[in-house]
Amino acid sequence: MNPLAVELNDTIQNEAPALFRLLSELGRELYFPKGILTQTAEANQKAHRYNATIGEARAEGHAMGLPSILRHFTELDADEVLPYAPSAGRADLRVAWREELREKNPSLSGVAVSLPVVTxxxxxGLSTIADMFCDPGDVLLVPDKLWGNYLLVFGVKRGAEAVRYPLLRLEGGLDLEGFERVLRQHTPRGKVLVLFNFPNNPTGYSLTPSEADRLCEVLVAAAESGCDIVAMCDDAYFGLFFDEAVLKESLFTRLAAAHPRILAVKLDGASKEDFAWGLRVGFLTYGIAGGAGAYEALEKKTAGCIRGTISNSSNVAQQLVLRAMKDPAYKAQKEEKFALLRRRAEKVREVLADPKFTRVWRPYPFNSGYFMCLRLEHLNAEAFRLRLLEEYGVGVISTSDTDVRVAHSSVDEKDIPDLYEVMFECALRMQGE
Amino acid sequence: MNPLAVELNDTIQNEAPALFRLLSELGRELYFPKGILTQTAEANQKAHRYNATIGEARAEGHAMGLPSILRHFTELDADEVLPYAPSAGRADLRVAWREELREKNPSLSGVAVSLPVVTxxxxxGLSTIADMFCDPGDVLLVPDKLWGNYLLVFGVKRGAEAVRYPLLRLEGGLDLEGFERVLRQHTPRGKVLVLFNFPNNPTGYSLTPSEADRLCEVLVAAAESGCDIVAMCDDAYFGLFFDEAVLKESLFTRLAAAHPRILAVKLDGASKEDFAWGLRVGFLTYGIAGGAGAYEALEKKTAGCIRGTISNSSNVAQQLVLRAMKDPAYKAQKEEKFALLRRRAEKVREVLADPKFTRVWRPYPFNSGYFMCLRLEHLNAEAFRLRLLEEYGVGVISTSDTDVRVAHSSVDEKDIPDLYEVMFECALRMQGE
Structure with missing residues (x-):
């Protein structure tokens, strides 16, 4: 094992023993290399005469850039767009994101969390956590309504045994008992990874404050019983909360300092929060009760994992997100988009209130995010999807034999009533055949 | 195993049996998921009325973007910058890169290579190849003068046993015998991964045409003896060839159709070729003699690996590279930067021709790229680096006990004579102590 890894492991073991136990075999091996990177960092500080360490092309003190690339920018220049970002992300962006994270999650006040690492x-972020904390055969609890890529990231790529917990009760609300039952089956292993995703893809469900509190209690009880837990909060759709009753903060606020055996990981990013899907700017933030002394070592291991996978994330994308965050108009612009999406969600609810629809489907509870799901009555979801697409020119996603996902994120408010009418007509016709 | 993986494996096994044998355990498990992605693709074609499949926020037929992000672009609009790119990369960029690849490597004419996959x-690209082709304990041959991150990517992250081959002879040229000797030691295993990196980081050495031909012969002989080989060409610094005698094409041209047991992989990108380090646009292209029928399946596995690691690469970065490539001024702009870097390399050679320097160092052969290396005489390289930095304000990289790497990529031509004078003075003083 590399001596740098040993050093980081020692720190982690001293500061947060459960965190050390949770590390995968690879997680223990990981370190952030010195060598070129450290030497370059030293030179950046001290080489006042000539800096011949830099693996970039520079001229007269600036990054050498092609005008055919740079002409696309109104004010960002070569030095702001072209150089490599650090493996853990731009320092200014990491600090800014943590500040915003605290603003958006006031309950984090006084809770020590790591500096966000850019992914x-x-x-x-998920695959980095999988590398660092998931060994083949480890159990990963995922909701039964889920984004399928979790299975590729953790199952195929890292050999996790994915076990589904029931997410929702059709009559409304979180299936907390279902989750607790599944969790308890696996706590005797001593190590469990759990994935939470609120607002949920595909159902658009988010927790109420009391559900979040109770989820936390269930996890703490499992930790108390001797199980080490990695609790991941995939907050991709964070902020898109359309209902007064919904918790406006991340579940991470409840878990980040819940128990010394619970490593909470917040995974979030600009993709949905800042309407910037293809930029690829995500963040990964750690919290563990009493373990703040391990954060720096953990961030270094995380940065090492990133260096060994992609070296670093796009600097121009990070720069754009940072500039947006510092733009005085940023919050008002986000608020405007949010209001538009909320009106769509409200329109969906209004439309679905018509009792006629119960003949063909029941909607799962939804209160947030991009999507909602319908449970079809006596219809195969894939057959329905194909018929709807071929004969009506309407695209939805079939997520199981019975369920379809409908995105209001990509359908204008004015079209929503007709969208559901068309789906209703198609379903009715199919039922009658 | 997922049925989609079985299907891809069957194709690969039929079309290119050695390629199938080379796949890692994970490589065999990989597939490109259908589900949401396929359903969305179908809807994009057929949902002429409403497309409620898209996991992005759209309004009135366009991506919803924040002006605080979009105001940074002169002509690119929300639809060009914000949506997700496909996991394998933008189709238009992949086609454009392959065209350019053929232009830059005329010997590829008539050779069937895969469509480049964007990384x-x-x-x-390297870590994707490591995932797909490297199992724990597999042997990876790397040059003894190397970019250290290979060891993190293949060694730490995938458990490869990295074995070094001697790259250069100090008296000049490639150490072909050294490479052959090391390769032969490992061919009895039946599977070897080999990493080539020309122009080399750190030495700035590139092959002559006859060295490339002979390297290819050595590999073909190993393949003939029954060894399956993954031959990676890390062409990061491609194009920066400063010497008439140097091969102006990639070694990949020699390997892409060399033998049915040799899978050649070209790894290249905009980072250095287009002076766009921090954009993060790389490419991964496959070639194997007689195996063209397996490329599509291999690209799908590659895309699946990418989906399970980062989902997709930055679209704005891809868009910028594509736009630059299509800009009429692109080639002239690159030529201008190239000429500037070549003048620096020539200046370094001119300066080093002074025989006085032989008292303190011998330069390794160099003819390309960003760097050159000096082998110090009777001096510890790290001690030299520190002294040079602390007392002279000059930054270089120590790459071993005896060697330092000096980047002319980041030092202006006018400063090069003084840079080497200062290094000389420092070395001389240290020798005298």
Whole structure:
């Protein structure tokens, strides 16, 4: 094992023993290399005469850039767009994101969390956590309504045994008992990874404050019983809360200092929060009760994992997100988009209130995010999807034999009533055949 | 195993049996998921009325973007910058890069190579190859003068046993015998991964045409003896060839159709070729003799690996590279930067021709790229680096006990004579102590 890894492991073991136990075999091996990077960092500080360490082309003190690239920018220049970002992300962006994270999650006040590490989108945050904390055969609890890529990231790529917990009760609300039952089946293993995703893809469900509190209690009880837990909060759709009753903060606020055996990980990013899907700017933030002394070592291991996977994330994308965050108009612009999306969600609810629809489907509870799901009555969801697409020119996603996901994120408010009418007509016709 | 993976494996096994044998355990498991992605693709074609499949926020037929992000662009609009790119990369960019690849490597004429897959920088291409082709304990041959991150990507992250081959003879040229000797030691295993990196980081050495031909012969002989080989060409610094005698094409041209047991992989990107380090646009292209029928399946597995690691690479970065490539001024702009870097390399050679320097160092052969290396005489390289930095304000990289790397990529031509004078003075003083 590399001596740098040993050093980081020692720190982590001293500061947060459960965190050390949770590390995968690879997680223990990881370190942030010195060598070129450290030497370059030293030279950046001290080489006042000539800096011949830099693996970039520079002329007269600036990055050498092609005008055919740079002409696309109104004010960003070569030095702001072209150089490599650090593996853990731009320092200014990491600090800014943590500040915003605290603003958006007031309950984090007084809770020590790590500095966010920049990832190439949230998927990269998830795969980094999988590398660092998931060994083949480890159990990963995922909701039964889920984004399928979790299975590729953790199952195929890292050999996790994915176990589904029931997410919702059709009559409304979180299936907390279902989650607790599944969790308890696996706590005797001593190590469990759990994935939470609110607002949920595909159902658009988010927790109420009391559900979040109770979820936390269930996890703490499992930790108390001797189980170490990695609790991931995939907050991709954070902020898109359309209902007064919904918790406006991340579940991470409840978990980040819940128990010394619970490592909470917040995965979020600009993709949905800043309407910047293809930029690929995500963040990964750690919290563990009493373990703040391990954060720096953990961030270094995380940065090492990133260096060994993609080296670093796009600097121009990070720069754009940072500039947006510092723009005085940023919050008002986000608020405007949010209001538009909320009106769509309200329109969906209004439309679905018509009792006629119960003949063909029941909507799952939804209160947030991009999507909602319908449970079809006596219809195969894939057959329905194909018929709807071929004969009506309407695209939805079939997520199981019975369920379809409908995105209001991509359908204008004025079209929503007709969208559901068309789906209703198609379903009715199919039922009658 | 997922049925989609089985299907891809069957194709690969039929079309290119050695390629199938080379796949890692993970490589065999990989597939490109259908589900949401396929359903969305179908809807994009057929949902002429409402497309409620898209996991992005759209309004009135366009991506919803924040002006605080979009105001940074002169002509690119929300639809060009914000949506997700496909996991394998933008189709238009992949086609454009392959065209350019053929232009830059005329010997590829008539050779069937895969469509390039877009990666988040070359590191991500390397780690994707490591995932797909490297099992724990597999042997990876790397040059003894190397970019250290290979060891993190293949060694730490995938458990490869890295074995070094001697790259250069100090008296000049490639150490072909050294490479052949090391390769032969490992061919009895039946599977070897080999990493080539020309122009080399750190030495700035590139092959002559006859060295490339002979390297290819050595590999073909190993393949003939029954060894399956993944031959990676890390072409990060491609094009920066400063010497008439140097091969102006990639070694990939020699390997892409060399033998049915040799899978050649070209790893290149915009980072250095287009002076766009921090954008993170790399490419990964496959070639194997007689195996063209397996490329599509291999690209799908590659895309699946990317989906399970980062989902997709930055679209804005891809868009910028594509736009630059299509800009009429692109080639002239690159030529101008190239000429500037070549003048620096020539200046370094001119300066080093002074025989006085042989008292303190011998330069390794160099003819390309960003760097050159000096082998210090009777001096510890790290001690030299520190002294040079602390007392002279000059930054270089120590790459071993005896060697330092000096980047002319980041030092202006006018400063080069003084840079070497200062290094000389420092070395002389240290020798005298």
């Amino acid at each position: 190439c989108g949230i998927t990269h | 988040c920088g070359i590191t991500h």
